[in-house]
Amino acid sequence: MSDLLERLRSRGWRLTAQRRVVAEVLDGDHVHLTADEVHARAVGRLPEISRATVYNTLGELVTLGEVLEVSTDGRAKRYDPNAHHAHQHLICSRCGTIRDVHPTGDPLAALPTDERFGFVVSNVEVTYRGICPDCAVGAA
Amino acid sequence: MSDLLERLRSRGWRLTAQRRVVAEVLDGDHVHLTADEVHARAVGRLPEISRATVYNTLGELVTLGEVLEVSTDGRAKRYDPNAHHAHQHLICSRCGTIRDVHPTGDPLAALPTDERFGFVVSNVEVTYRGICPDCAVGAA
DNA sequence: TTGAGTGCAAAGGATTTGCAAGTGG
DNA sequence: CCACTTGCAAATCCTTTGCACTCAA
Numbered sequence: 001m002s003d004l005l006e007r008l009r010s011r012g013w014r015l016t017a018q019r020r021v022v023a024e025v026l027d028g029d030h031v032h033l034t035a036d037e038v039h040a041r042a043v044g045r046l047p048e049i050s051r052a053t054v055y056n057t058l059g060e061l062v063t064l065g066e067v068l069e070v071s072t073d074g075r076a077k078r079y080d081p082n083a084h085h086a087h088q089h090l091i092c093s094r095c096g097t098i099r100d101v102h103p104t105g106d107p108l109a110a111l112p113t114d115e116r117f118g119f120v121v122s123n124v125e126v127t128y129r130g131i132c133p134d135c136a137v138g139a140a
Numbered sequence: 141m142s143d144l145l146e147r148l149r150s151r152g153w154r155l156t157a158q159r160r161v162v163a164e165v166l167d168g169d170h171v172h173l174t175a176d177e178v179h180a181r182a183v184g185r186l187p188e189i190s191r192a193t194v195y196n197t198l199g200e201l202v203t204l205g206e207v208l209e210v211s212t213d214g215r216a217k218r219y220d221p222n223a224h225h226a227h228q229h230l231i232c233s234r235c236g237t238i239r240d241v242h243p244t245g246d247p248l249a250a251l252p253t254d255e256r257f258g259f260v261v262s263n264v265e266v267t268y269r270g271i272c273p274d275c276a277v278g279a280a
Numbered sequence: 281t282t283g284a285g286t287g288c289a290a291a292g293g294a295t296t297t298g299c300a301a302g303t304g305g
Numbered sequence: 306c307c308a309c310t311t312g313c314a315a316a317t318c319c320t321t322t323g324c325a326c327t328c329a330a
Contacts, residue, residue: 014304014309035295050312055295071211075320076294090251090259101255110250111230111268115241118273119230127265128251133258154284154329175320190287195320197285215295216319 004066004081011064021046022057026067026081032098034076072096088125092132101128144206144221151204161186162197166207166221172229172238174216212236228265232272241268 025041039054061067068080087100107124165181179194201207208220227240247264
């Protein structure tokens, strides 16, 4: 559902064809794409869109808090459109697939005050790594 | 205490001046340096050492499991010499400083079986983000 | 001795930037 | 209309690579 575009518009975000396309690409699938993959899909809908614009737009969406940046161990960052639900990532070490999983409690509570060293802690990222079922089958 | 070099030697790691220097730099401070920072400090002890060698060596140490690669949100990876103690990271969103903190329980246990989607989960990374005391003071 | 390790410089991939031209509100 | 966006290409940053040379074991 594209309440993403709604939210952006109501925030006074200048809506251009390029930006709409990027938002739609992110909103469509719930996979976690790299900037380049977003660009590739965007080109399918709007052939003239440039890579720079995709980067700009993704950067803004991250700043606005509508999209999350996920740095995997590999090189290219991935973008997670699911920023409004607290969730964590489960990454396959072999093929790189990312799945969203949902925490049971508040993971922030796991850090006791005496381990905070005076930091004001506002956020936790939790990433599980393992082998996905598909890769487990394919493994030697 | 450089049992790091001990361990490496006993694993049959070919010991060169460059490798020793890199290991010493990592072993010395418990900060989390970028490859370039490691190189800069290594140059202090061994002026001819090249960046490529530092990258090679860091990569090997990671492969050997002696050092951990930490991908922060920024660009350059940081290297964590504290690979033998289970720990998590507390990162200052403003200045990028990384501190090690120590988990109370096993964070792997926090992911229930029905949230594992058939993955064989072997590892969790937990990263807390916030503002460190120094930056809190400096903030407007 | 001799293959593993090194340095250099050039290649590589991901992302950013400068600036002229386009366009949404 | 006009400040904000875009596209393009070149630039930048981090990292890897190819290859001749060196050195630890």
